[in-house]
Amino acid sequence: MRLRRIAGLCFAFAALVFADYTPKWNRPIPPYRVISNIYYVGTNYLASFLITTPQGDILINPDYEQSVPLIRSNVEKLGAHFTDIRIILISHAHDDHAAGCALAKKLSGAKLMVMDADVAEVENGGAGDFAYRQHWTPVKVDRVLHDGDTVSLGGIVLTAHLTPGHTKGCTTWTTEVRDSGREYHVVIVGSPNVNPGYKLVNNQEYPEIAADYERTFRVLKSLPCDVFLGAHGAYYNMEDKLKNLKPDGPNPFIDPEGYRAYVDEREQVFRSELARQHHRRH
Numbered sequence: 706m707r708l709r710r711i712a713g714l715c716f717a718f719a720a721l722v723f724a725d726y727t728p729k730w731n732r733p734i735p736p737y738r739v740i741s742n743i744y745y746v747g748t749n750y751l752a753s754f755l756i757t758t759p760q761g762d763i764l765i766n767p768d769y770e771q772s773v774p775l776i777r778s779n780v781e782k783l784g785a786h787f788t789d790i791r792i793i794l795i796s797h798a799h800d801d802h803a804a805g806c807a808l809a810k811k812l813s814g815a816k817l818m819v820m821d822a823d824v825a826e827v828e829n830g831g832a833g834d835f836a837y838r839q840h841w842t843p844v845k846v847d848r849v850l851h852d853g854d855t856v857s858l859g860g861i862v863l864t865a866h867l868t869p870g871h872t873k874g875c876t877t878w879t880t881e882v883r884d885s886g887r888e889y890h891v892v893i894v895g896s897p898n899v900n901p902g903y904k905l906v907n908n909q910e911y912p913e914i915a916a917d918y919e920r921t922f923r924v925l926k927s928l929p930c931d932v933f934l935g936a937h938g939a940y941y942n943m944e945d946k947l948k949n950l951k952p953d954g955p956n957p958f959i960d961p962e963g964y965r966a967y968v969d970e971r972e973q974v975f976r977s978e979l980a981r982q983h984h985r986r987h
């Protein structure tokens with residue numbers, strides 16, 4: 706019985722370790738302007754954003770190490786320079802958003818700023834994550850962020866909201882931009898997702914995980930949102946919205962209803978998974 710349980714755990718562990726989404730998620734797509742001075746420079750499935758300012762640029766999510774050349778090429782296609790990036794930020798310390806931090810920092814000379822509870826993973830190359838055993842190039846974090854901290858550059862102010870659970874330092878970024886004479890609240894969701902294999906109940910490595918997800922949904926519901934973005938385009942139906950992005954039409958990324966519906970749906974998925982895991986235990 707004990708052996709079988711160990712075998713089962715090993716299998717679950719192997720599934721977590723060996724799921725490699727790199728080729729599938731790392732296909733190049735052309736960059737485009739999302740709104741105001743926010744540009745999409747990511748891959749088909751990994752959302753990276755370049756926020757340009759007169760004093761240099763901010764890159765959110767260098768993605769996989771293999772993504773960095775694609776991101777750099779997208780930055781150049783926009784007429785910007787990778788060496789103009791002054792600040793690198795991440796959504797959370799998983800390889801698909803953070804493994805490229807070392808290379809992106811080396812190529813740009815930018816400062817890397819990471820939420821406190823994700824700093825250890827970034828500096829250890831993914832080791833120490835509660836769910837995954839990842840190995841990417843470790844990199845020094847230049848500024849440790851805390852919940853509510855702001856990152857400012859050239860008139861842009863980004864606020865780091867701790868939205869933990871998916872990782873301990875998972876970060877939702879917000880900012881305000883002006884476009885065509887109007888102000889918009891922008892939200893870049895870190896991740897509200899309970900990944901396959903995540904233990905919400907009796908998690909020895911992350912005992913407060915369920916309470917952290919609760920906090921995340923409270924925070925996400927409290928944020929004013931006009932422009933709905935996230936760490937993966939799939940969070941906000943990027944593909945469909947991109948098809949509707951016309952020079953003279955309404956901006957499809959302005960989607961406050963879509964944001965609220967997404968957060969509600971994700972919260973329901975979390976609650977039913979939590980109930981299922983509680984039920985299984987008793």
Ligand SMILES: [Zn+2]
Pocket residue numbers: 797799871896
């Ligand atoms: Zn993740």
